[in-house]
Every structure is written in structure tokens, then in C-alpha cells.
Amino acid sequence: MTTTRQxxxxxxxxxxxxxxxxxKGHSLFQGAMITVTVVxxxxxxxxxxxxxxxxxxxxxxxxxxAVSEKNKTIRHELAKRVKDQLRIIxxxxxxxxxxxxxxxxxxxxxxx
Numbered sequence: 001m002t003t004t005r006q007x008x009x010x011x012x013x014x015x016x017x018x019x020x021x022x023x024k025g026h027s028l029f030q031g032a033m034i035t036v037t038v039v040x041x042x043x044x045x046x047x048x049x050x051x052x053x054x055x056x057x058x059x060x061x062x063x064x065x066a067v068s069e070k071n072k073t074i075r076h077e078l079a080k081r082v083k084d085q086l087r088i089i090x091x092x093x094x095x096x097x098x099x100x101x102x103x104x105x106x107x108x109x110x111x112x
Contacts, residue, residue, distance in 0.1 A: 002040075002041075003043070005045075006041045006043065006045070009041050009045060009086065009090075010039040010040060010041050010048070011039075012082060012085060012086075013039045013041070013048055013050070013078065013082070013090070014036050014038070014039040014050075016078055016081045016082055017036045017039070017050060017074070017078060018035065018036045019081075020074060020077050020078065020081075021034040021035070021036065024077070028066070028070055028073070029063055029066050029067065029070075030063075030066075032054060032055065032056070032059065032063045032066075033054070033055040033056075034052055034053070034054055034055075034063065034067065035052065035053040035054075035055075036050060036051070036052060037051045037052065037053050037097040037099070038050075038051040038097065039051070041090060042090075045086075045088065045090055046088070046090055046091060047090050047091045047092075047093060048090040048091070048092055048093070049093050049095060050092055050093065050094050050095065051095050051096070051097035052064070052067065052094055052095070052096060052097060053096075053097050053100060054096065057101075060096065064094070064096055067094055068094055071092055071094070074092065075089060075091070075092050078092070
């Protein structure tokens with residue numbers, strides 16, 4: 001069960017990470033389009049699971065490894081943006097969100 005505080009912090013992190021990826025994505029990730037779909041924060045607010053939708057799909061693994069390598073840079077940028085709202089910045093763990101691929105696969109199966 002997630003608390004109201006967890007939900008509020010999740011929305012804040014999702015909004016700020018989305019803005020970071022939009023503005024710095026071209027320079028950090030070779031022009032890849034990265035969308036933050038879901039952020040889930042633990043009860044003690046120490047960790048955040050960040051689910052990303054990556055485009056183009058052909059370079060998904062390369063983009064994800066680049067995001068993982070730049071984890072500290074992304075967290076530092078996030079800390080600069082939310083320093084007034086959060087005392088401790090959660091550790092970020094990135095995951096690939098494949099729900100869009102799953103929906104597309106279901107749609108293709110239904111259309112055949």
C-alpha cells in the first residue's frame with residue numbers, strides 16, 4: 001500500500017526526470033527519446049524504481065546501458081532540482097517498461 005507522501009514524491013521525481021531526459025537527452029544519449037512512464041518509491045523513500053520507455057526500439061539496449069552508466073549524473077541533476085522539496089534524494093534504479101510492446105503484440109494477435 002502506497003502512502004500519499006510516496007505518491008507525491010513519485011509524481012515529483014517522474015516530472016523532473018522527464019524534464020531532464022527531454023532537455024539533456026540529446027547530448028547525453030545520442031538523441032534518443034526517453035520517457036519516464038512510472039516511478040515507484042519505497043516506503044522509507046530511499047530508493048526509486050524508474051520505468052523508462054525508450055525509442056528507437058532497435059537501440060533499446062544501448063540506450064538503457066547509457067542511462068545506467070549516467071545514473072550518478074542523472075541523480076545529481078535531480079538533486080539540484082528537488083533540493084527544496086526532498087532532504088534525501090532516493091537512489092535511482094532504472095528498468096525498461098515494455099508494456100507498450102506487450103500491448104502492440106496483443107493487438108497484432110487479435111488482428112490476425
